[in-house]
Amino acid sequence: MSESSARILVPVGESSTFRNTVAYAVREARRVASETGEEATVHFVYPVRWQLVDEREQSVAEEVAETLDKARVWATDDLDYDDDGELASEDVPVSIETAVIGEDRYLFSPGDFATVLLDYAADRELDRIIVDPEYRPGGSAPMLQPLELELARSDLLVEEAPVERVVERSRLPSRANVSKAVTMFAGSFTFYLLLAGVFDTFNLVTGAVSAGIVTAVFSRITFVNTPDASRFVVRTVRFLLYVPYLLWEILKANLSVAYIILHPDLPIEPEMQRFRAAIWGDLSVTTLANSITLTPGTLTVDMERDSLVIHSLTQSSRDGLEEGALERAVRFVFYGRSAARLPSPAERGAISSLPTTDDTEEDA
Structure with a gap:
């Protein structure tokens, strides 16, 4: 070349x-x-x-x-x-x-x-x-x-490109950087105190020092967008509503898997599927993938370029994925109530089966 x-x-x-x-x-x-x-x-x-x-x-x-x-x-x-x-x-x-x-x-x-x-x-x-x-x-x-x-x-x-960078010189830090620093400090300090479990002078001081170091090193590279306090509060409230729903889904799935284990015929139909979820971003995709894994009967095996690879144990587990209840719940947490109203994965054709090893050998 x-x-x-x-x-x-x-x-x-x-x-x-x-x-x-x-x-x-x-x-x-x-x-x-x-x-x-x-x-x-x-x-x-x-x-x-x-x-x-x-x-x-x-x-x-x-x-x-x-x-x-x-x-x-x-x-x-x-x-x-x-x-x-x-x-x-x-x-x-x-x-x-x-x-x-x-x-x-x-x-x-x-x-x-x-x-x-x-x-x-x-x-x-x-x-x-x-x-x-x-x-x-x-x-x-x-x-x-x-x-x-x-x-x-x-x-x-x-x-x-060999172009001249614009160097911003300002005595005061920008509002965006201040917002990132405050959010990082508050989060780190709170996490430190939760781990310590004791709110005495020693832990308050060491927690503040540790949070200050974390903030100085990571605040500018941790956040993609400038933290928004109102959006953070709204998402936190939505997440608190999501937790009991997820626990309910986990309970139902546990009972379903327990029934299968105790059944004499062990009625399982394992299958691998590709799921193209209508979400994006590190945190939201991770939340959905972990929610699927936490629900017995389904397991997020891998994340490919455009989809999640999910192992499901039974047809009822696959039916749940196709209905898209978890997907809509995660969309509600991150994007609001209106974002939860969308066609199900089955209606969008967002779920497809993957060939198993046995299928590949038969084709060969």
Whole structure:
């Protein structure tokens, strides 16, 4: 592969260097195309961590569309000028494309983001990836370097746009950072005191010191979004309502499994299924996966790119999954009452059986 390419992929998101990265990418595409005669194209893509299933996601989708529109407008504007800021004299066409990717997958790790980017590049025969130095995959800045390392494992040319970072200088910390620090300190301090079990002077002091250290080290990298006190309170109340419901489901499942164990014929029908749940995000997916596991008769075995792999013991367990009661309950906790009103997994075709080892051997 040549040392440069005019077929470029740029993952985008709001950042202080977003504008300059767009300018660098389109000018690089035009420069290489003018030197090599290669067809020039720049694809601006926005990897997302959600699935479009209700009004809340629709508003987020509109924000993503606005970001991609910015990239297209800026790119078109920059193509009229050369690197010195003068009107371009050479008429070298550069195709500009925008796309949203990753809606059909659960994106958590840098490897997940790298996979969807590389798949997109392979499908469209793009040879080069330019990364915004302030790009925050999944909203988490510390993921950028691991993402670049994952991308570098491919045969594509991967580079960080050589644009100047904007250094924000302020005597006072931003409201977002203060909110993150307060939330982290309160959570760490409370957890320490709960573990200690004694609220004497020693534990109060050591707890405050420990929470302060944790806050200083982790507050800026723990939260994807700025903590919202009102949203936290609302979610906590919803979760408190969810706990008794989950305990009731666990009790019913325990009785069902106990009946099976005591039955002389042991009427079980084990099966593996793939479940594409209408949720996203680390905490919500983890909550659903653990809730399924805590309910006897079902076990979350693995989480694939776009689904949960679930082992179910009986047909009644599978019927429960297809009705989607747990899924709706988890959506209620994280997204509100309106988000719980959605078609069941069975109606959406979100659950499918996976072949077992015996099935594979029979096919062979």
